[in-house]
Amino acid sequence: MIHVKNRDIVVPGELIATGNFHVQLGAEKDGENIYSTVVGIAYIDQEKKYIKIVPLRGKYMPRVGDPVIGVIEELALKKAILDINSAHKGILDIRDVTMNRSAEINKVFSVGDMVYSKVSDISGSVSLYAKPPYGKLHGGRLINISSTKIPRVIGKKGSMISIIKKYTECKVYVGQNGTIWVKGKNEGEDLALKAIEIIDAESHTSGLTERITKFLEEKVI
């Protein structure tokens, strides 16, 4: 039995369903009952019997394999410490940046640099990996949004992100930690950031891709 409608906003402690469901995210089982644990949107698949609650807010929790964008906060002897907008700092070892064994970290990076990297390990500390195609980002602009909204920025099979790229003629790199880097012409960058802000504010509404397309079409002409 299901107690809420599909795509409803739910709050912690709310009874979502009773019975045999597979919980994917944002809920917990208490005997037969399934309760929400976050403020989010409930997605219920009655046929496949699964429940997913996508949180509306929350800090980024690193997962191995996630692409993230970090800002270098501190340089140690052989590693850099990055702010990745999470509960923990990201650690980037020089060996995971370049093949050159004699490279020195302070020749490669300086504090404030933006690095596009991949989470390689989360046991103990959050380790990052930044060999090509990952690496330092030159120029461009960063925007931080809630990490829970990144899937909407990317869209189904990258539909949203390719629309933004197409209309603004910008390079766009998306980090799962909620940090997005854009680089292009000035007006293009402005427009891309604006579009991302709209996605951030309206991520829980439907028909967003169409609205963003319309918004960009109007601005570009």
Added chain:
Amino acid sequence: MELIKDGIRIDGRKKDELRDIKIEVGVLKRADGSAYVEWGMNKVYAAVYGPRELFPRFLRRSDKAVLQCKYNMASFSVDERKRPGPDRRSVEISKVTGGALEPVVLTENFPESVINVNIEVVQAEAGTRCAGITAASVALADAGIPMKDLVPACAAGKVSGEIILDLCKEEDNFGESDLPIAMIPRTGGISLLQMDGLMTGEELEEALNLAKKGCEIIYEKQKEALRKRYKGDDHD
């Protein structure tokens, strides 16, 4: 002074009536989650930061996040200037607030980190710890921290020999007994139970049931406030 006359209390309420309550969510933009509660003349802000890195390092727990709660009253929150800074009372309330919230927050999801809960009382009128816990649990949910349930808190007490709900300033000062509780509505558990003054066993039971009823009303208001934050926009 007569505190209760013909079943009507000094501020015009019935025995089982709460003061007016207003809850707002997301009032502080810099915080990860925040809430503001107006409860009668109480005005309380709660701000939640985290999960984030905890310093000093030795306080870290490898199995769960540490929940650090801090309750503070502004020096101008009461008639006579309160000396700023932590005192015995606010240290105690900080501790019991942490105890009230800890059972619902899924701290095991965030090992090695800290969740900071700051409660700031801007105006006080009796019942600030309940208002603080109510605000803090909404702020935690707003910060996107997974939790089993929201935690409503409410007080009951004994004044002029009668059991009443949600004591106001005069009732708190001149009444016989005060019983603030915090509840986990999903399980019916109680995560805060304090009492000052004296009550008999039967009276305690009666007061407890009354306070639970008050908690349920506040629980509805908490849920409503959280939903309202995102309701403005449509979501078929």
